[in-house]
Amino acid sequence: MTSVPYASDEAAPLCARTAAQLRWAVELLPDGPLRTDVEAVTRRLxxxxxxxxVGGRLNAGKSTLVNALLGQRLAASGATERTTVNVWFRYHPLPGVTVHLVDGTSTLVAAGPGGGVPVDLPVDHRQVSHLTVRTPDRRIDREFVLIDTPGSDSPTHLDDYAMAAVRQADVLLYVMHSPGEVDRQALEEFQATVTGAGLPARNVLGVLSRMDAVSDDRPPDQRRADAHRLAARAAQRLAGLVAEVLPVAGLVAQTARGVDFTERHATALRGLAGLDEPARARLLDVDDQRFLGRLGQLPIPVPVEDCRELxxxxxxxGIREALSVLDSGVADTPDLLAVLAHRCGIEQVVGTLRDRFISVADPLRAHSALEQVRAALARTPVSVADGPGRQALRETFARLAREPELRRVALADVLQAHxxxxxxxxxxxxxHLRDLVSGRTTVERFGLAADTPAELRDRLRELTRRWRSLESRTPRAHRRLVTDVREVLELSYFAEAGAAAELAVAVDAGAARPPETPHGAESSNRSATGRKAPRCAEEPTIR
Structure with missing residues (x-):
C-alpha cells in the first residue's frame, strides 16, 4: 500500500513524529474500540x-511521597489512608478541583485544605473516574505529571481501579513500608497486568517509605546506612520487577520540600539544639506520647506547641536529623531544609526520576505509546474493515524502528539483565552499556574524546565491531540481548553519521554490508550461529 511521506527532520521530537504517523493510521481505521484506543494514545503524545x-498497598505512604514530590500538601495523607480515587495534579492559573465521572461528565467541587484533595466528595467514589487538582504553582507539572492512586484493598494486589491510572503512566513509583513477600506478589501481579501496556520493570522504581523506622534504636546516620543496605537487598529480591529501590523518610521529605516549615519551627529547633546529648536522649529516645510529656521538663524555654508541631x-x-544538621554548623533555615531533603532520600528519588526518565522523556513516551498501540492491536479482534488501518500501523512500527533513540530506551532491559x-x-x-543507557549527550553515550562527525563515526564503527564479536561468543540464551546493543549501535551509525541514504542505495543493489563488518567476511551476512543476522536496513522489532 502507499504510505504517508515520512518526516525526516531530525529536529522534530520523536513524539511528534510518532503522533503524525498514528494520526495517518487512525484515518484508515473504522469507528470502533481500536480506533478509540489509538486516538487516545495520539492525544496523550x-x-x-x-x-x-504512585502506587502501593494501603497506608504505604504514597500520598506523603506525592506531597514531597509536589512541594506542597495537596494529597490527603495521615495515619488513616483517605485516598479513594485516582488524583491527577496539574498546573492551572485558576486553582480548583474537577471530579471526572465514569459517564464522561465532570463537575467542579470545593478544594480541600490548602487547595488540595477534598476530604469528602459529593458523589459516590465508585462513580468517579478521577480527580484533577489544579494549582497555580507552575512547578507542579513542569518536569512530570503526578498521579496518586488509592491503596490496594487487598494486600496481594493493586486493584483494577488503581491499575487503570497506572496503565496511563510512563513510570510507576511503587511505595512499600518493607519489601516483604506480599509486595513481591503485588508487583508480580502488576507486571502481569501492565507489561503489555508498555510499562516494564525498567520503568518501575521501588520506594521504601519508612527510612525512619529502620533500626529505631540507632543514630540517624546509622539508620540511613541500614536503610540503604535494606534497599539494596530489596532490589536484589525484586529483580525483574523493579529497576531500583530507594529509601525515603516520607514525613521528613514532605516537610523538607514543602512550605509548612517556618522560622518559628527553626527557632524551636535551635532551642532544642542547646540541650546536651543526655538531655536529647531522654527527650527523643522515647515514643511520641512520652516525648510530648517531657517537653515541660526541658531546662530551656521552648514553647510546647512549637515542639508539638515539629x-x-x-x-x-527528623528532629534528630535536624539537630545533627544544626550541630554541623548549618544556620540558615533554607540550608537546613536542603540538607534534610538530601538526608531523607527524596533528592535521590527526584534525581533518579530526572536521570532515568525525564532526560529521555521524548523516546520514553514515544516507545510507551507504540507499546500501548501494540497492546490495543492484540486485544482487538481482527476484522476486514480495519485491515488497511492495521497495515498502516505495521508500517508505522517499521519506520520508527529505524530511530536509534527509540531503540535505546529498551536497552535498559539489557542493563538490568547484566x-x-x-x-x-x-x-x-x-x-559501554552503562554509558549507552544513561548518557545524556553523544559524548557521554559513546565515550567520545571530541564530539565531531569523524570521531563519532570512528567510535561507532569500533563499538559495533566489538559488540558483534561479543555477540558471536554469547550463549544462545542471552544472545538476543547483545544483538539489541549491536543493532542500536548500527542504527546510530547510519543516523548520526548521515549514512542512511548510502545504505538504502547499497541494499537496493544487493551489496549492503554494515560498516564494522571485517573485510573478507561472508557476503551472506550470516552470524556465527549460522542464522542470517539482521541488517540495519531491515526494520528491527521495537520491544
Whole structure:
C-alpha cells in the first residue's frame, strides 16, 4: 500500500513524529474500540512531560511521597489512608478541583485544605473516574505529571481501579513500608497486568517509605546506612520487577520540600539544639506520647506547641536529623531544609526520576505509546474493515524502528539483565552499556574524546565491531540481548553519521554490508550461529 511521506527532520521530537504517523493510521481505521484506543494514545503524545503514577498497598505512604514530590500538601495523607480515587495534579492559573465521572461528565467541587484533595466528595467514589487538582504553582507539572492512586484493598494486589491510572503512566513509583513477600506478589501481579501496556520493570522504581523506622534504636546516620543496605537487598529480591529501590523518610521529605516549615519551627529547633546529648536522649529516645510529656521538663524555654508541631512535621527521627544538621554548623533555615531533603532520600528519588526518565522523556513516551498501540492491536479482534488501518500501523512500527533513540530506551532491559547477573559481560562492555543507557549527550553515550562527525563515526564503527564479536561468543540464551546493543549501535551509525541514504542505495543493489563488518567476511551476512543476522536496513522489532 502507499504510505504517508515520512518526516525526516531530525529536529522534530520523536513524539511528534510518532503522533503524525498514528494520526495517518487512525484515518484508515473504522469507528470502533481500536480506533478509540489509538486516538487516545495520539492525544496523550501531545503532553510534553512524562506521567508518574504512585502506587502501593494501603497506608504505604504514597500520598506523603506525592506531597514531597509536589512541594506542597495537596494529597490527603495521615495515619488513616483517605485516598479513594485516582488524583491527577496539574498546573492551572485558576486553582480548583474537577471530579471526572465514569459517564464522561465532570463537575467542579470545593478544594480541600490548602487547595488540595477534598476530604469528602459529593458523589459516590465508585462513580468517579478521577480527580484533577489544579494549582497555580507552575512547578507542579513542569518536569512530570503526578498521579496518586488509592491503596490496594487487598494486600496481594493493586486493584483494577488503581491499575487503570497506572496503565496511563510512563513510570510507576511503587511505595512499600518493607519489601516483604506480599509486595513481591503485588508487583508480580502488576507486571502481569501492565507489561503489555508498555510499562516494564525498567520503568518501575521501588520506594521504601519508612527510612525512619529502620533500626529505631540507632543514630540517624546509622539508620540511613541500614536503610540503604535494606534497599539494596530489596532490589536484589525484586529483580525483574523493579529497576531500583530507594529509601525515603516520607514525613521528613514532605516537610523538607514543602512550605509548612517556618522560622518559628527553626527557632524551636535551635532551642532544642542547646540541650546536651543526655538531655536529647531522654527527650527523643522515647515514643511520641512520652516525648510530648517531657517537653515541660526541658531546662530551656521552648514553647510546647512549637515542639508539638515539629513532631507533626518531622517526627522524632527528623528532629534528630535536624539537630545533627544544626550541630554541623548549618544556620540558615533554607540550608537546613536542603540538607534534610538530601538526608531523607527524596533528592535521590527526584534525581533518579530526572536521570532515568525525564532526560529521555521524548523516546520514553514515544516507545510507551507504540507499546500501548501494540497492546490495543492484540486485544482487538481482527476484522476486514480495519485491515488497511492495521497495515498502516505495521508500517508505522517499521519506520520508527529505524530511530536509534527509540531503540535505546529498551536497552535498559539489557542493563538490568547484566546487573542481575543473567548477562555476563567483560568490564569494558559493561561500561559501554552503562554509558549507552544513561548518557545524556553523544559524548557521554559513546565515550567520545571530541564530539565531531569523524570521531563519532570512528567510535561507532569500533563499538559495533566489538559488540558483534561479543555477540558471536554469547550463549544462545542471552544472545538476543547483545544483538539489541549491536543493532542500536548500527542504527546510530547510519543516523548520526548521515549514512542512511548510502545504505538504502547499497541494499537496493544487493551489496549492503554494515560498516564494522571485517573485510573478507561472508557476503551472506550470516552470524556465527549460522542464522542470517539482521541488517540495519531491515526494520528491527521495537520491544
Amino acid at each position: 501531545a503532553d510534553r512531560t512524562i506521567r508518574v503514577a 513532631l507533626d512535621l518531622l517526627g522524632r527521627f 546487573v542481575r547477573g543473567d548477562l555476563v559481560l567483560p568490564e569494558d562492555a559493561s561500561g
